[in-house]
Structure formats: structure tokens, C-alpha cells
Amino acid sequence: MPPSLHLREITPDNFENAVALRVRPDQEHLVAPVVKSLAEAYVHPGTAWPRLICDGDEAVGFLMAFFDIDRTGGGTDFRSGLWRLNIADGQQGRGLGRFAVRSVADEIRRRGGTRLTTTWHPGPDGPAGFYRALGFRPTGETSGDQTVGVLELS
Template sequence: MPTSLQLREVTPDTFESAIGLRVRPDQEHLVAPVVKSLAEAYVHPGVAWPRLICDGDEVVGFLMAFFEIDWTGKGTDFRSGLWRLNIAADRQGRGYGRFAVRSVAAEIRRRGGTRLTVTWHPGTDGPEAFYLGLGFRPTGETSGGQTVGVLELD
């Protein structure tokens, strides 16, 4: 995995690179475009944590995380996790997704959390194998038709 990887905030200088990021055409139905994620971050201030995934000065991906949200709306199940992950079509398979998940896990740990939650579209064309390969396990729940997975953080 490249050693020059880092997460950066989306700024006016990086906005165009962020919204220009595209996943492969066969993945477009699996993840919202970055511009939608940024709009959601705007209307959910303090909840969404959008970040660019950069290899040196190059934007290679985007992630959006959340921390301690009320998952069920009942005040009894607070979760942190990965809300979105978009890796540029021509940059996939190079470890950027793994870096993103590990970075979110580190931020959750830094904030005192012990579990990372993620959702994915089920099926052979979805990212299930990627998440399972990182150690996520399905919880048996669904959210909006997506599989809910959890990674216990040690």
C-alpha cells in the first residue's frame, strides 16, 4: 500500500476534484455520488465526517463517516461507522479502500468507540467480499435494503 496516503478535508480548493470523482460505471448503482454525500454532510452538520482520500496530492477517493449516531432513533443504539466509500474507477485495487476503512476505525477508536458499522448492497456485484475480507461480519440487520455489517475494534 502506498505510504503517502492521507485523509484531507474537502475545501474550496479540492471541491471540484471531490465532485469529479467517479466509481466504475457498474458500481454507480451501489454508492451515491460524492456531490450527494457533500449535500448530506451540509444538511447533517456535526453528523457527517466527509474526507478525501489522497495519495500525495492526488485525490483517489472519498469517504464519509459518522460518529455516535442514534441508529434506531430510540436513544438506545448509538453507532459509528462508514457511511460512504467511493474509490476512483482507475484507482481501485490499490489498497485505498482498505486505507479508508482503517482510517475510520482509527478515528472511532480515538473517539472512544469499539465498533465500526457499515452497510452494503447485497449481491455478487456489491462490495460484500471487500468488507468481509476486512473482518466485518453481517449483523443480520438490514438498513434501506442494505446489509448491515460490524467490525469489532480491538
């Protein structure tokens, strides 16, 4: 993992770089484009946490986390986790996804959380192997057509 990796807030100065990020063409059906994520962040300002993944000054990915969503609306099942992860075409295999998950886990811990939740598309072309290798386990739930997974944070 490159030592120059860091997260950067989305600002007017880097907005164009953010929305220009594209995953590999064969992965486009697995994750929403960054522009959709930023629109969702705009309508969920207290929940969404969008960030560019940068290697030095270069934007190489995008993540969006969420914090303390009341899943059932009853005030008893609050979740935090990774909402979106887009690694730019040509940038995979460099540890950027692991860096992104670790960064979200660190932020959840900083906020007092102990679990990181995410979803992924099932199937042979989906990222299940990536998430399982990081320690996520399926919860048995689905969100739409996606598998819900959880990583216990220690």
C-alpha cells in the first residue's frame, strides 16, 4: 500500500476529479457512479461521508461511508459502514480498497462504533471475495439484491 495514500473531502476544487473517476467497464454494473453518490450525499448531509482516495495529488478512488443510520426506524438498530467504494480503472491491486475499508473502520471507531456494515453484489463477478478476505461475514440479510456483510471492529 503506497505510503502517500490519504482521504480528501470533496470540494469545489476537486469535484471534477471526483466525478471523472470510473471503475473498470466490466464493474460498472456493480457500483453507482460517483456523481450519483455525491447526489445522495447532498440529500443525506448528516449521514453520508464522501471522500476521495488520493495517492499524493492524484485521485485514485472514491468512498462514501454512513454513520448511525437507524435501520429499522425504531431506535434500536443503528449502523455505520461503507456505502460506496469506487476504485479507478487501472488502480486496482494496489491496496486502495483495503486502505478505504481501514479508513472507514478507523472513523467508525473514532465515533465510538464497533461494527462496520457494507453491501455487495453477489455472484462470480462481484466483490464478495474481497470483503470476505478483509474479515466481513454475511449477516443473512439482503438490501435490495445485495448481500449485507459486517466486520466486527476491535
